[in-house]
Structures are given as structure tokens and as C-alpha cells.
Amino acid sequence: MLKINNLHVKLEEEDKRILKGVDLEVPAGKVHAIMGPNGSGKSTLSYVLSGRDGYEVTEGDATLDGEELLDMEPEERAAAGLFLAFQYPVEIPGVGNMTFLRTAVNAQRKARGEEEMSAADFLKFVRAKAKDLKIDADMLKRPVNVGFSGGEKKRNEILQMAMLEPKMCILDETDSGLDVDAMKLVSEGVNALRDEGRSFLVITHYQRLLDHIKPDVVHIMAAGRIVKSGGPELALEVENNGYADILAEIDA
Amino acid sequence: MSTAVKTQAGQISADARPASGAWAAEARTDAASRLAAMGLPTRRDEYWKWTRPDSLISAAPATAEVFDNQGEPLVFHEIDRLKLVFVDGVFDADASDDLEGEGLEIERLSTASEKDIHWAKDLYGVLETAGQTPVQSPLAVYNSAMATDGVVVRVTGKPTRPVSLIYRHEDSASDVILHHVIKVEEGATLTLLENGAAAARFNQVTEVDVAKGAEFHHVRAQGRDHDRQAITHIFARVDAEATFKSFTMTVNGKLTRNECVIDIIGDDAVAHIAGAALGDGAENEFHHDDTVFITHDAVACESRQVFKKVLKNGAKGVFQGKILVKPDAQKTDGYQKSQSLLLDDDASFQAKPELEIYADDVICSHGSTTGAIDEEALFYLRSRGVPTPIATDLLVLAFLADAIEEIEDEDIAAEVTGRLDAWLTRRRG
Numbered sequence: 001m002l003k004i005n006n007l008h009v010k011l012e013e014e015d016k017r018i019l020k021g022v023d024l025e026v027p028a029g030k031v032h033a034i035m036g037p038n039g040s041g042k043s044t045l046s047y048v049l050s051g052r053d054g055y056e057v058t059e060g061d062a063t064l065d066g067e068e069l070l071d072m073e074p075e076e077r078a079a080a081g082l083f084l085a086f087q088y089p090v091e092i093p094g095v096g097n098m099t100f101l102r103t104a105v106n107a108q109r110k111a112r113g114e115e116e117m118s119a120a121d122f123l124k125f126v127r128a129k130a131k132d133l134k135i136d137a138d139m140l141k142r143p144v145n146v147g148f149s150g151g152e153k154k155r156n157e158i159l160q161m162a163m164l165e166p167k168m169c170i171l172d173e174t175d176s177g178l179d180v181d182a183m184k185l186v187s188e189g190v191n192a193l194r195d196e197g198r199s200f201l202v203i204t205h206y207q208r209l210l211d212h213i214k215p216d217v218v219h220i221m222a223a224g225r226i227v228k229s230g231g232p233e234l235a236l237e238v239e240n241n242g243y244a245d246i247l248a249e250i251d252a
Numbered sequence: 253m254s255t256a257v258k259t260q261a262g263q264i265s266a267d268a269r270p271a272s273g274a275w276a277a278e279a280r281t282d283a284a285s286r287l288a289a290m291g292l293p294t295r296r297d298e299y300w301k302w303t304r305p306d307s308l309i310s311a312a313p314a315t316a317e318v319f320d321n322q323g324e325p326l327v328f329h330e331i332d333r334l335k336l337v338f339v340d341g342v343f344d345a346d347a348s349d350d351l352e353g354e355g356l357e358i359e360r361l362s363t364a365s366e367k368d369i370h371w372a373k374d375l376y377g378v379l380e381t382a383g384q385t386p387v388q389s390p391l392a393v394y395n396s397a398m399a400t401d402g403v404v405v406r407v408t409g410k411p412t413r414p415v416s417l418i419y420r421h422e423d424s425a426s427d428v429i430l431h432h433v434i435k436v437e438e439g440a441t442l443t444l445l446e447n448g449a450a451a452a453r454f455n456q457v458t459e460v461d462v463a464k465g466a467e468f469h470h471v472r473a474q475g476r477d478h479d480r481q482a483i484t485h486i487f488a489r490v491d492a493e494a495t496f497k498s499f500t501m502t503v504n505g506k507l508t509r510n511e512c513v514i515d516i517i518g519d520d521a522v523a524h525i526a527g528a529a530l531g532d533g534a535e536n537e538f539h540h541d542d543t544v545f546i547t548h549d550a551v552a553c554e555s556r557q558v559f560k561k562v563l564k565n566g567a568k569g570v571f572q573g574k575i576l577v578k579p580d581a582q583k584t585d586g587y588q589k590s591q592s593l594l595l596d597d598d599a600s601f602q603a604k605p606e607l608e609i610y611a612d613d614v615i616c617s618h619g620s621t622t623g624a625i626d627e628e629a630l631f632y633l634r635s636r637g638v639p640t641p642i643a644t645d646l647l648v649l650a651f652l653a654d655a656i657e658e659i660e661d662e663d664i665a666a667e668v669t670g671r672l673d674a675w676l677t678r679r680r681g
Contacts, residue, residue, distance in 0.1 A: 050635050053627070078637030090632035094650025103646060104636035111637065143650075160636060 001199040002026040002049075002168050007060035009041075009048050018044045020224035021060070026168070029196035033210055034203045035235060036221035037243045042203045043087060045221075046172040050084040051077050064168055078104075079111035083166035085157040087173040092144040097156070100144045101126055105163055129162045133189050151182030158189035169193070170201045175209040187212030207239035220246055262311050263292060266397035276365030279377040283396035286381070290390050299387055302570040302602045303509055303541040307481050308391060313453030315424045316479030316506075326418070327447040327473040327671055331664060333416035334358075336403055340421060341428030341451055343401050355409020355440065361402040361431060372404040372433045379459040383487040383513035386545055386576055386608075392485040392511070395457040399431030407440040407466075414443035414469075414664075419450035421477065426451040432458045436466040436494075443469040443661065449477035456484040462494040464518060469495075471664050474510075475503030476675065478536040485511045492518025492550065499659045501668055502529040502540055503675055509541040509570075516581075519551045526558040526658035530648075530672065531567030532679065533598070538567035542590070545574045548581035548611075557588040560655040562648050563599035571620065574606040581611045588618035593651045595625065595644070645676040 002025070009019040018041045026032045036042050048055050049062060051074035062069045064080055072080065092100070105125075106116040117125065130140060133155045145153050154174055161169055171190070175183055190200070190213050202213055210218070210232065218234040219226045222243065227250045228234065238246070266284040271277075293305040307314060336358070337347040343360050351358040364372045377396040383389065405415060417432070428451035436442050440463070450456070462468045474482070482505065490496045502508055514523045523546060531538035546555045561569040571590040592601035605618040625647055633643035649672060656672075659665040 052631055052635075073640075074631060074634040075637050075639045075643075078635055084635055086632070086635075090628050092626075092629045092632065092647070092650060094653035095646050099646070100633070100636075103642065104633070104638050107639060107642060108637035111639075164636065 001028045004062045005060050008058045009055050012054050012056045026199045030216045031200040032217045033215040034219045034221050040221045041224040046170045079108050081167035083169045085171045085174050089145045089153040091146045093146050095144050097144050098140045133159050150177030154186050168199050172203045207235045210235045263309050273366035275373040280397045283393050287393045293390050313427045316452035319477035328445050333414040335416050337418045340423045340426035353411045355411050357406040359404050364404045375433045375459050379487040391483050392457050395455050399429045402431040404433040407436045407442040410441040414445050416445040419448035421449035427453045429455045434460045436462045436468050438463040439465045441467040447473040454482040458486045460488040462490045462496050464491045465493045467495040470498040472500040478504045480505040481507045483509045488514045490516045490521045490523050493520045496523040498525045500527045506537045507539045511543045514546045516548050516553045521553045524556040526655045528652040528655040529561045531563045533566035541570035543572040547576045548584045549578045552583040554585045558655045559590040560652050561592040564595035566598045569601040571603040577609040577611050579610040582613045584614040586616040590620045592622045641680045
């Protein structure tokens with residue numbers, strides 16, 4: 001599904017290298033987690049994959065189902081099936097959440113050469129998905145993320161994911177700012193989307209999210225590279241001992 | 253005293269005034285002499301620094317191509333309303349509805365001016381004269397002297413449907429001067445709609461007297477005619493516990509200057525004026541100027557100015573707005589917001605927000621900003637698969653939203669939003 005090969009990235013504006021040769025492959029239907037200390041490049045990886053400005057790829061590539069991702073515009077990546085759940089979902093005053101969702105769903109359908117969804121079908125679709133995530137009608141009417149609590153913003157991200165049905169989902173610290181109940185709700189939303197044709201890359205600091213969203217593989221990222229990969233037990237090791245031991249082991 | 257205006261060659265003059273009844277003739281003569289004393293605007297005038305008056309004061313207007321709207325229904329076409337149609341500034345009785353409605357008196361200006369005693373006598377040119385302070389508006393004075401047509405509307409009840417002034421432009425050289433007078437009597441309510449290309453060059457004055465406890469709602473659509481050169485003036489007097497609300501959407505237009513002078517004279521009154529303008533200078537020039545003066549001369553009144561402009565490809569926006577709070581106007585709540593969204597580096601916006609406050613117990617503020625599209629929001633939308641042009645238009649509509657929110661009637665507000673959306677979509681092609 002997602003293949004990242006020797007990816008090197010620096011900031012566009014300054015001579016600061018952030019990713020220094022990331023290699024990663026997430027097969028279809030799998031959930032991979034990336035953990036790592038602050039500043040290791042986790043969020044940068046998610047932004048570069050989704051096409052945010054401000055970064056320069058100096059080496060390497062990334063493909064989604066064989067398609068070169070890094071040449072595409074962000075909207076093309078989305079239409080190709082990539083989805084990033086933002087760590088800090090953006091507030092857009094003046095744009096109703098429902099308008100936003102409908103515009104996004106129909107833009108992607110159009111890009112894929114499918115019929116746009118009728119207003120009635122869309123309404124039915126969004127209501128069903130919203131109900132699962134305990135998103136009420138009021139949240140759908142309000143401007144995108146404006147005045148939403150931390151938990152509401154993250155649920156809204158998962159709602160978008162559920163509506164857009166991407167094949168590759170990147171979750172950037174979706175657990176940050178969530179209480180236990182909200183984390184459970186969000187995780188259930190993610191788990192409901194797990195499917196053999198859909199892959200997940202879950203970026204997190206903490207093992208606790210991975211109690212709810214069980215990963216197949218856990219990667220440790222440090223200093224702009226994947227330094228260690230293993231099974232779910234690797235996350236437990238981090239939780240118990242921190243990153244120091246693992247990093248020391250690698251340096252040695 | 254001579255009433256002849258000393259005019260310069262090649263400029264408009266108020267010498268040859270239209271024939272009218274006695275009181276109107278007197279008002280016109282008075283206006284002509286005021287104009288003689290004042291002179292036409294020049295670029296040296298403080299409030300004409302950013303908008304060149306030249307094309308508005310030249311003896312003959314530049315020709316304006318009659319706009320082909322390619323069958324698009326006119327704005328407000330789905331709103332049930334009483335229609336009054338002007339074709340190149342001439343009232344068209346056949347195309348208009350009957351001049352009557354429940355709680356309404358409507359007459360042509362010419363008919364009203366021939367009656368010896370008429371309520372319009374106490375307003376025609378009177379509110380305009382009062383509105384020459386704090387800042388002179390010579391082209392409104394010129395209008396009072398020279399207006400060729402218009403309607404006078406008196407509202408005594410709460411008509412069930414809006415009065416709708418519909419302008420049609422058929423003559424590429426028409427030079428139109430319209431003057432409307434509106435009196436909303438105590439406790440009465442009127443919604444006034446205006447739309448349509450009016451003329452090659454258009455000078456309009458609307459005098460509005462909103463009596464105690466009355467409500468006046470005004471929604472105007474300017475566009476999509478490209479060659480328009482227009483100067484419009486609203487002079488409003490707002491009495492105690494009354495509500496005055498005016499919203500204008502503007503699309504295209506070589507030169508549009510909308511002036512509004514509001515005098516709040518009674519306690520606990522509310523006056524809101526708002527505008528949303530979309531300007532793209534790619535094919536035609538676009539220059540849009542909102543010049544607004546609100547005077548608070550009563551206690552505990554609220555005023556709002558909410559002006560939004562979206563500009564690109566060399567389009568120019570101007571905002572000049574003032575809140576004047578007189579010494580006795582305690583508990584005034586005044587807010588002025590003028591914002592522009594510049595979609596590229598070629599567009600420009602100039603703003604002069606002014607507060608002049610002589611009372612000590614007031615809340616008054618202003619916010620004038622110029623900005624670009626929010627890149628974070630744009631990326632967020634794109635990351636969801638929304639292509640940049642559609643995402644940009646969504647953000648443009650969002651930017652205009654709080655001006656549109658000033659329209660109280662939901663159906664009319666929806667019509668305005670729908671039009672702006674449709675026009676943006678059309679431009680995307």
C-alpha cells in the first residue's frame with residue numbers, strides 16, 4: 001500500500017534536515033504505529049506525505065499503490081486515497097461543517113470520475129456516520145471545528161475519514177488532548193474502518209492509544225529515521241522504559 | 253443670490269434643472285446654490301483621495317456596454333415583492349406592479365412634486381442637506397438639484413412583501429440621476445430591495461426617515477455589469493427605538509462608490525450598514541469605495557459597520573468610515589469593521605477608519621484588516637480532496653459571511669449567498 005524509500009526532507013526556508021532516510025512499508029490491511037521522542041520527525045513525515053508546503057524532499061520517494069505520491073498536489077493525494085487526521089485540526093470560521101463534508105466527498109468522487117452524491121443521499125450518509133461517533137446535528141451545522149472541544153475536533157477528523165473512505169489513513173497524534181472516554185470513542189471509530197483494503201499509520205507518543213487500536217507493527221523513529229521495528233510488545237517496552245534504552249542500544 | 257453654478261467646461265452642472273412642481277423646484281434651486289458654493293469634488297478633497305471623481309463629474313459619461321447576463325434570472329427573482337421598474341432611469345409603469353400595497357403609499361417623484369402639500373416636501377433634499385456634515389457630498393447635492401426620476405414611499409403599516417426597485421440598463425450612454433424618498437412612520441416596517449444595472453453612469457440618492465419604533469431593512473445587489481460607473485448615497489435619519497439596516501453586495505463595476513450617512517437622533521435606536529464586494533480586475537477595471545458616516549446624537553444607540561471586500565487582479569477597494577459620537581450620546585455602542593481579502597499581490601485596499609468621540613461613557617471600536625487566504629485552512633481543505641479553486645471560493649464565501657449575516661430575512665440572505673456562490677462558480681468555469 002504505502003512504500004517510503006530512503007526519504008530525506010529538509011525545511012524549505014532554512015537549512016534544517018528533518019528526515020534523514022526514512023524507509024517504511026505498510027501493506028494493505030495492516031496497522032503500523034510510529035512512536036518516537038519529540039522532534040524525531042514523526043509529524044513532518046505525515047505532513048510531507050499529505051503534501052503540506054514548507055518542506056523540501058532532497059532524496060528518496062514515497063508511493064501509494066505504486067503511484068508516486070510526492071509529485072501530486074494535496075487534493076490529488078486525497079483523491080488517490082490518502083487521508084491525514086490532523087494533530088491540530090484547523091478551524092474554518094464561516095464554512096459549515098456539513099458544507100465542508102459534502103464539498104470534500106463530492107470533489108473526491110468527481111476526481112475519481114464518479115457521480116456526485118445527491119443532497120438526500122449525502123444527508124443520510126453523514127447522519128449514519130455521525131451517529132456512530134456520537135456527533136450531534138449541532139456539530140454538523142457549526143463552522144468547521146470552530147468552538148469544538150479537543151475531543152470533538154478529533155471525532156470530527158474520524159468522521160471525515162469515515163465519509164471519505166480512504167485506503168491509507170495517517171493518524172497524527174490523534175490521542176493528544178483526549179480524555180479516556182473520547183479516546184475510546186475515537187478508537188472505536190477507527191477500528192470500525194479497519195478493513196483488508198485499508199491501511200493505517202498511527203503516530204503517537206503513548207502506548208495507551210495502541211491498547212485500543214491494536215497495531216500489527218510498531219516502529220520507533222529517532223533523529224529522522226526509523227531506528228527499530230517490532231511487534232506490539234515494542235510499544236510496551238517504550239511505555240515501561242522510555243526511549244533511552246532503545247536509543248542507547250542503537251547508538252552502541 | 254445667483255443660483256447658477258460656476259461650472260468648468262466639460263463638467264456636469266446644475267444650471268438646466270428639470271421642470272417640477274413648486275416645492276421641488278425650490279428644493280432644486282436651493283441645491284443648485286449649495287452646489288455652487290461647494291463646488292464639485294476634486295482629488296484634493298480629503299474623501300476623494302483614493303477614488304477619482306473625474307468620470308463621475310465629466311459632462312458626458314463614458315459609454316457602458318449593456319451587460320448580457322446570458323439568461324441568468326435577476327437577483328431576488330424568487331422573492332415575492334412589489335416591483336418598481338426603472339429603465340435607464342425612467343419609471344416604467346407597464347413593467348411595474350400597481351403602486352399600492354397594504355400600509356404603503358407610493359408615488360413617482362414627479363407626481364409628488366406637483367402636489368402643493370406633500371409629506372415628501374419635508375424630506376426631499378432635507379436629509380441630504382443635513383447629511384452634508386460631517387463631510388460634504390457634492391454629488392448628492394447635484395443629485396437633489398438634477399434628479400430626473402425616483403419614487404417617494406410612505407409606510408404606515410407592515411407590508412407583507414418587500415418593495416423592490418429594479419433597474420434596467422438598455423442605453424449604452426445613459427446618464428441617470430435618481431432620487432428616492434422613504435418615510436417609515438412610527439411603528440411601521442419596510443424592506444426595500446434594489447438590483448439591476450441602472451445606467452452607463454448612475455447617481456442615486458435615497459433619503460430615509462425611520463420614525464420612532466419603525467424598522468427599515470435594505471438589501472441591494474450591484475452587478476454583474478462590468479462598465480458601471482455609479483455613485484450612490486443613502487441619507488438616513490433614525491429616531492428612537494427604530495432599526496435601520498442596509499446591506500449591499502457588489503460584483504464587478506468599473507467604479508462604484510456607495511456613500512451612507514446615518515444620523516441617529518433618538519434613544520435606543522439601532523443602525524447597521526454592511527457590504528460584501530467581489531472584485532476581479534482581470535478583464536475590466538474594478539474599483540469599489542464604501543464611504544460611511546454615522547453620527548450618534550442620542551443615548552444608548554447601537555451602530556455597526558461591517559464591510560468585506562475580496563479583491564484580485566488589480567482590483568481596488570476603498571473604505572472610509574467614521575463614527576461620530578456627540579457629547580450627549582452616552583452609552584453608545586459603535587463598532588466598525590472593514591476587512592479585505594487580497595487574493596494576489598496586484599489587488600489593493602485602502603482604509604481610513606475614524607472614531608470621533610465626545611461622550612465619555614461609550615463602547616466604540618474599529619478593526620480594519622487586509623489579509624491573504626489562510627494557508628492553513630486552504631491546506632486542510634485540499635488535504636480532504638477539495639481542489640484549490642473550490643477551496644479558495646469556500647474561504648471567500650466564509651470571509652464574506654459576517655457581512656451577509658447582517659441581512660435579517662433568511663430567504664433574502666440565502667438568495668445573496670446563493671448568488672455569490674453561483675458567481676464564484678461561474679468564474680471558476
